[in-house]
Amino acid sequence: MATHPFDEALELSPGDAGTLTGKTSPDWANMVGPFGGMTAATLLRAVEVQPERLGHPVALTVNFTAPVADGAFDVRATAVRTNRSNQHWSVELSQDGEIKTTATAVFGHRRDTWADIERQRPPAPGPEEVPAEGLPEAIVWARNYDMRHVDGAPPLDGQPRPSSASTLWVRDSRGRAMDYAALTAFSDIFYPRVYRRLGAPLPAGTISMTAYFHADAPEIASVGDDFILGRAQANRFAGGYFDQSAELWSRSGDLLATTHQLVYFKT
Numbered sequence: 100m101a102t103h104p105f106d107e108a109l110e111l112s113p114g115d116a117g118t119l120t121g122k123t124s125p126d127w128a129n130m131v132g133p134f135g136g137m138t139a140a141t142l143l144r145a146v147e148v149q150p151e152r153l154g155h156p157v158a159l160t161v162n163f164t165a166p167v168a169d170g171a172f173d174v175r176a177t178a179v180r181t182n183r184s185n186q187h188w189s190v191e192l193s194q195d196g197e198i199k200t201t202a203t204a205v206f207g208h209r210r211d212t213w214a215d216i217e218r219q220r221p222p223a224p225g226p227e228e229v230p231a232e233g234l235p236e237a238i239v240w241a242r243n244y245d246m247r248h249v250d251g252a253p254p255l256d257g258q259p260r261p262s263s264a265s266t267l268w269v270r271d272s273r274g275r276a277m278d279y280a281a282l283t284a285f286s287d288i289f290y291p292r293v294y295r296r297l298g299a300p301l302p303a304g305t306i307s308m309t310a311y312f313h314a315d316a317p318e319i320a321s322v323g324d325d326f327i328l329g330r331a332q333a334n335r336f337a338g339g340y341f342d343q344s345a346e347l348w349s350r351s352g353d354l355l356a357t358t359h360q361l362v363y364f365k366t
Contacts, residue, residue: 103275104243105284108137109144111174119145119174123167127240132166134240135305136287140280142190142202145174147279152178153186154208155316156279160309161202168194184208209315220348223249226268226326234290244288245272247326253290254298263292263343264332270324277322279312285327285347286310286358292333292343293364303364306340310358314349322349339363 108124127137139161146152172194179187185207192200223229226247233246234253251265269288275281291303331345340363347356 103273105137105140105271105275105281108133109141109280111141111145111148114173117175119148119176120171121174122171123169125169125239126243128169129238129240131304132168134284134287135161135163135308136284137240138163138167138192138200139202139287139308139310140283142174142176142192142200143204143283144280145176145190146188146204146206149176149178149188151181152206153181154184154206156204156283156312157185157207158205158309158311159202159283160204160307161200162307163200163305165197165199167192167199170194172199184210216352216354218346218354220328220352220354221249221266221330221346223266223268223328226270226350229268241288243272245270245326246288251295251331253300254295256298258298260295260298262332263295264330265289265292265295266328266330268326268328270326274324276324277319277327279316279319282312282319282347282356283310285329286345286356287360288329289331289343289345291362291364292331293336293341293362296333296336297366301364301366303362305360305362307361308358309360310356312356314353314355318349318353319355322355325350327355336364339365 104126111119111121114120127134176190188204190202229247234241247268249266328348333343
């Protein structure tokens with residue numbers, strides 16, 4: 100059976116001096132370098148494959164320090180500290196000795212405690228009731244997803260909007276089941292919120308992204324290859340930067356992850 104393109108792009112091999120080696124995939128190309136969500140998922144996977152890894156992902160912060168060029172790269176994951184219930188990691192992706200992306204990750208064991216979801220899932224019709232409407236065809240990585248915007252589809256008319264919010268159903272277009280790496284990539288599927296406010300694409304790129312994983316492994320696995328519901332909105336635009344916050348929900352109403360980004364833009 101053919102390997103899914105996502106898993107092909109995640110593949111890492113042992114390298115020299117404790118590093119892992121991988122390579123970019125044309126299936127996940129962005130306007131400059133690879134899709135940031137794919138890079139983030141690769142750094143998470145670099146920790147997942149470590150023999151001393153404890154538990155499952157709880158949080159991941161990725162700093163995109165420079166564009167990743169097409170081709171091979173090296174990843175080094177270092178366990179900084181291990182406590183009773185959680186473990187802290189530092190991760191670096193480099194090419195030709197130059198660091199291109201850094202990350203910190205927290206893994207841990209989840210305990211059976213009191214639980215509640217205080218945040219409410221955004222109202223939305225079912226994905227079957229929403230027409231498929233993704234990002235422009237020129238965005239190569241987006242072809243890997245079946246996107247259905249409930250509101251806030253990418254603007255193409257040059258007309259400013261009063262709100263940057265978007266809500267959409269999304270799933271893997273080839274039916275790959277959900278796991279932590281996939282959920283990491285899903286956390287970065289939202290187009291820059293400044294496009295929505297100003298009504299058209301302009302130079303913009305994520306500098307830093309953090310994902311918080313609220314669901315445990317069985318809960319994530321129960322999503323299978325079904326749609327999840329995403330909601331994203333910016334908080335403030337100023338000085339060439341803006342932040343955006345997003346939520347990812349299962350169809351059954353469980354909050355799977357929240358994510359926060361800092362993005363630069365030019366006008």
